[in-house]
Amino acid sequence: MILEYLEIRNFLSHKHTRVDFSPQINLFCGENGSGKSSLLDAIAFALYGINLRAERNSGLIHYGERSASVEVSFRHRHYVVNIHRHITPLGTRVLSRWYRISGGERKEEKRIRSEGELKKELEELLQMDGVAFRNLCFAAQGEMEALLEAPPAERKSA
Helix, strand or coil: CEEEEEEEEEECCEEEEEEECCCCCCCCCCCCCCCHHHHHHHHHHHHHCCCCCCCCHHHHECCCCCCEEEEEEEEECCEEEEEEEEEECCEEEEEEEEEEEECCEEEEEEEECCHHHHHHHHHHHHCCCHHHHHHHHCCCCCHHHHHHHCCHHHHHHC
8 A cells, every 4th residue: 555645624633634645655754743643543544444642533523623634646557546534523424436557547436435345345445454553553662662662672572
């Protein structure tokens, strides 16, 4: 999977942020509390509906706002997938558009508005469920530091 962009509005500490990703390596740098982790949270939430921050999705809405939205676009194999989630205190709506790439052209193939159907299609395309994605992409505070400071023999077994 190659991320193309992430756009968030009123999500956690972000009023409006758009990140256009490089197909190479991307690095988030900034002061503590500047919203770096919120970008990763937004990606996980957009893709799988994973909410690691709040008891309810409405807790992800920026303080004082009435709604939030998260949109992510990625390429995988012969697809470009755009997923948009809109959060209100009443619930979360999802819309996903899937485009097939053929001969350099992009043609819309399907739209998905159901959480269950999106989950099924993503798991089939990416060969990974939300739990595997979370475990692959997130480490608890201090885990990475402990891993980096461990002797080489211990790092190999981690």
